[in-house]
Amino acid sequence: MGRQSLDAGEEKPMQPKDWRRGAANEANGKAPDAVRDQMLRHDPKWATFNSAYINAKVKFHLQNAVIHEPQEDALIEMLTHIGVTRDPRAGRDIVPDKVWQDMPPDPEVVELEQRRERLKGGQYRVQGRDNEQEIRDLTKVIRSKKAQRVKNIIEDYRADYFYNRPTWDIERQARGDDGEEEEEYAEPAIDLQIPERAQLAKILCNQSEDLSHEDLSSLRIQAAELWVPLCGKRETVKRDRIRRRLPTAVMVKEESPRPDVFPLLMDGKQCPRCIGDEWLSFEERTFKYCRPAVMYDHFDREHLEEMKENEKHNLIFCDHPRCKEEGVKLQHLDHFRAHVMSHHGVSLRRSDQVK
Structure with a gap:
């Protein structure tokens, strides 16, 4: 919710606590304090509402009250517990690429990375070394500090943007025709991988x-027909490498890719199980990992236990679309490893190599 509100241009992220605070302030004064605290599951003796939930903003229209104009208390009271400043041009990350490129490295992170390199001694693998735990702890600290720095830069840049944007608009209007033209807002593209969701x-x-009524009824029927297969789809972790920026607002794929787009000889970094999972999108099924070792870890973590259970019941099959059509059944797990190596060109860890 917070990320989506920032992408929509809100100055402050909307969190579930904002709506909880709004409901609490609506009940405050209209119900006894005991009922209000019971609704929020607060212990009355700690005065949690007064210390953390009470609305610090004015709940009525002060300007209209002074000039004796009709007040807009209802609208203001509804929106005072959250920010109402919104600029659709300001997404979650509006820091220009040039700013990121010119950003000097964090001295503290550089020092930690140099210390980690000294401990690693030029070696890539650290498993089994005496200082393995220290190296891994340093890696976690470096990752955390980098992420925190990026977050702080984005927040500071957005705060500066919303603070100065009204001034920029006033100055542009004061300059008149001689000033810069207002930048045109381009609606962001919607990238949906699942065809049913896009439709x-x-x-x-x-x-x-x-x-018309008939058209609305037809759309309702189409929406219901799309909901059924969509509920059977499954999404995995988002990967930036398979994302593509679509040229139009919503690109709808006419139909899912046919099995003949899956070559029999696979890439050595593709998962032999995911390629046959019809619940995944085409990009996920054909995803190539950065190294074979990463694919091995994925296979052992996501599929190995399930295949061991299938082996007990003599239900080992090859999930490649072409092998599915032929009904290729294998005898045991090692037979599956040999099959994907000889027919699909994908090697897997042997049984004695799996932890």
Whole structure:
């Protein structure tokens, strides 16, 4: 929720606590304090509401009250527990690429990285070494400090943008025609990998205002038909390497890729099990890991235990789409490893190599 609100241009991220605070302030004064604390599951003796939940903003329209104009208390009271400043041009990360490129490295992180390199002694693998735990702890600290620095830079840049944006707009208007033209807002593209979700988004978000009753009924039927296969889909971890920026707002794939797009000879960094999982998107099924060792770890972590259970019941099959069509059944797990190596060109860890 917080990330999506920032992507939508909100100055402050909206969190579930914001709506909880709003509900608490609505109940405050209209219900006894005991009922309010019971609703929030607060212990009355700690006065949690007054210390952390009470709205510090004014709940009524001061300006209209002074000039004796009709007040807009209802709208203000509804929105005072969250920020109302929004600029669709300001996404979650609006730091220009040039700023990131010119950003000097953090001296503290550089010092930690140099210390880690001295401990590693020029070796890539650290497993089994005496200082393995110290190296891994340093890696965690470095990763945390880098992430925190990026987060702080993004927050400071957004805060500076929202602080100065009104001034920039006033100065641009004061300059008149001689000033810079207002930058055109480009609506961000929606990148949806699952075809059913893309079609459903198009139906729900792109509806004309002059739809008849028959057209609305037809759209409802189409939406229901899309919901059924969408509930059977499964998404895995997001990977930036398989994301593509679409040229249009929503690109709808007409149909899922056919099995003939999966070559029999696979890349050595592809998972022989994921390629046959029809619940995954095409990009996930054909994803190539950076190194074979990373793919080995993925296979051992995600599929090995399941295949061991299938081996007990003599249910070892090759999941490659072409092998599925032929009904290739294998005798045991080592037979599966030999099959994917000889037929698909993918090697896996032997049984004695698996921890």
